[in-house]
Amino acid sequence: MNTHLNTITQELDINTESCRYQFDLDLSHCHITVLSNTAKLMFELESYFCSYPQHKATADIVIYLIESDKPAPSYPWADWAREAGKSGRKDSYVDMHQGRLLHKVRTGMVFFQSNFSRLAIGPCLKNINQVVNFINNQYMNYLQQQDHVICHAAAVSICGKGTAVAAFSGGGKSTLMLKLMDHPHAKFISNDRLFLTNDRDNIIARGVPKLPRINPGTILHNPRLLSILETEEQEKLKRLPQAELWDLEQKYDVMIDEVYGENKIDLEATLDTVLLLNWDRKSSAKPELKKVNPEENQELIGAIMKSPGPFYQNTQGEFLSGPEIPALENYLAVLNKVTVYEVSGGVDFDYLAKTYLELTQNETV
Known part of the structure; x- marks a missing residue:
C-alpha cells in the first residue's frame, strides 16, 4: 500500500x-x-x-x-x-x-x-x-x-468515421445516436461524454465505457429498443402526452450487444462530423442540415461544452471549485478541423438519420 x-x-x-x-x-x-x-x-x-x-x-x-x-x-x-x-x-x-x-x-x-x-x-x-x-x-x-477536451456529446463510428451528436438540454442527442446505430456498419462510441484531441491532421474522438442510459420516449420511438420495456409499461407510457413523455427522467440502460449484436462498440475513431441539434419541438418543419463555421457560430458551441465536474483533478493536483467549463478556444481548436452541421427545423429523428446517412454516403461516392 x-x-x-x-x-x-x-x-x-x-x-x-x-x-x-x-x-x-x-x-x-x-x-x-x-x-x-x-x-x-x-x-x-x-x-x-x-x-x-x-x-x-x-x-x-x-x-x-x-x-x-x-x-x-x-x-x-x-x-x-x-x-x-x-x-x-x-x-x-x-x-x-x-x-x-x-x-x-x-x-x-x-x-x-x-x-x-x-x-x-x-x-x-x-x-x-x-x-x-x-x-x-x-x-x-x-x-x-492527456490534453483531451471534454464534450457533452454522443458518438458513433460509421464505416470507421466518427460522428458526434450534441444538443442543448433535452435535445435528443442519445435518441439520434441510437437511430444512427441502425446503419449496418455503425458502432457505438459514447453516449454522453466524448473526448477530442488533435493527432497531427486528425481529430481523435474517444468515448468512455458507459452504456447509453435513455428515457422512455427514446425507447418507444425506436422498434429495436422496445424489448427494454415490459409490454404493460409500454402501454402505460404511450398514454402520456408527448411533451410529458419527452421530459420524463426515467433512465434505462441499453445493452449494446443484446440490441445490436456483438462487436458493435468502438473505443475511439477519427472524428469526421459533428451534428449540433438546434431544432424546435414546436416546429412542424422538416429538419434541415446546414454546414457551419464554428468560428462564426460560437453560440452553437455551447451545446457541446461541458464542465469536467467535481472529480476532475489536473496533473498539478488542482480541483475545480464549481462547474467551470473549459475555454471556448479549446473547443474551436478541434471543431475547426472537422465538418460541423447545425440541425434546425422541427424534430424528426427518423428523417434526420436518413437524410444524414444519405448525405454522408453521397459525399464518399
Missing part, C-alpha cells in the same frame, strides 16, 4: 486489505484495476462492462471499492454548485490530503479522488451506476490530463 493511500484509509477508518476480489478494464492505452471486498460487486461490474476488454495487465489506475454501511464522516462539507437548469442538493465535498472527498447526498456514497489514491465507500451494490461513473471518471481524468 502506498503511503498516501495508507493515510487516507486511516483517516476514514477503512481497511483495503479485505479487497481481494479483482476486476480489470483494458481501454487500449489505459489499464484500470478495480479491487473490492465483495465478490458480488465484481460480478456486477464484469457483467456491465462485458462488451469491453477485461484483460489483466500492469495498472495505470487502481480503484478500491469498499461495500460498507458506515455513515458519511462528519466533515465541513461544502455543496457542489449544480449546473444551470438543475436544482437540489446532489454532491458535497471537502478537500484533504492532496485529494477530494465527495459525498453523494442522496445515496450516502463517499468517494475519495486524487492522483494517487481512488476509493469508493458505502452501499456500492445498491448504487452500481454511481460506481460505474466513478470508474469512468478515472478514465475521464486520464484523458483530460
Whole structure:
C-alpha cells in the first residue's frame, strides 16, 4: 500500500486489505484495476462492462471499492454548485490530503479522488451506476490530463468515421445516436461524454465505457429498443402526452450487444462530423442540415461544452471549485478541423438519420 493511500484509509477508518476480489478494464492505452471486498460487486461490474476488454495487465489506475454501511464522516462539507437548469442538493465535498472527498447526498456514497489514491465507500451494490461513473471518471481524468477536451456529446463510428451528436438540454442527442446505430456498419462510441484531441491532421474522438442510459420516449420511438420495456409499461407510457413523455427522467440502460449484436462498440475513431441539434419541438418543419463555421457560430458551441465536474483533478493536483467549463478556444481548436452541421427545423429523428446517412454516403461516392 502506498503511503498516501495508507493515510487516507486511516483517516476514514477503512481497511483495503479485505479487497481481494479483482476486476480489470483494458481501454487500449489505459489499464484500470478495480479491487473490492465483495465478490458480488465484481460480478456486477464484469457483467456491465462485458462488451469491453477485461484483460489483466500492469495498472495505470487502481480503484478500491469498499461495500460498507458506515455513515458519511462528519466533515465541513461544502455543496457542489449544480449546473444551470438543475436544482437540489446532489454532491458535497471537502478537500484533504492532496485529494477530494465527495459525498453523494442522496445515496450516502463517499468517494475519495486524487492522483494517487481512488476509493469508493458505502452501499456500492445498491448504487452500481454511481460506481460505474466513478470508474469512468478515472478514465475521464486520464484523458483530460492527456490534453483531451471534454464534450457533452454522443458518438458513433460509421464505416470507421466518427460522428458526434450534441444538443442543448433535452435535445435528443442519445435518441439520434441510437437511430444512427441502425446503419449496418455503425458502432457505438459514447453516449454522453466524448473526448477530442488533435493527432497531427486528425481529430481523435474517444468515448468512455458507459452504456447509453435513455428515457422512455427514446425507447418507444425506436422498434429495436422496445424489448427494454415490459409490454404493460409500454402501454402505460404511450398514454402520456408527448411533451410529458419527452421530459420524463426515467433512465434505462441499453445493452449494446443484446440490441445490436456483438462487436458493435468502438473505443475511439477519427472524428469526421459533428451534428449540433438546434431544432424546435414546436416546429412542424422538416429538419434541415446546414454546414457551419464554428468560428462564426460560437453560440452553437455551447451545446457541446461541458464542465469536467467535481472529480476532475489536473496533473498539478488542482480541483475545480464549481462547474467551470473549459475555454471556448479549446473547443474551436478541434471543431475547426472537422465538418460541423447545425440541425434546425422541427424534430424528426427518423428523417434526420436518413437524410444524414444519405448525405454522408453521397459525399464518399
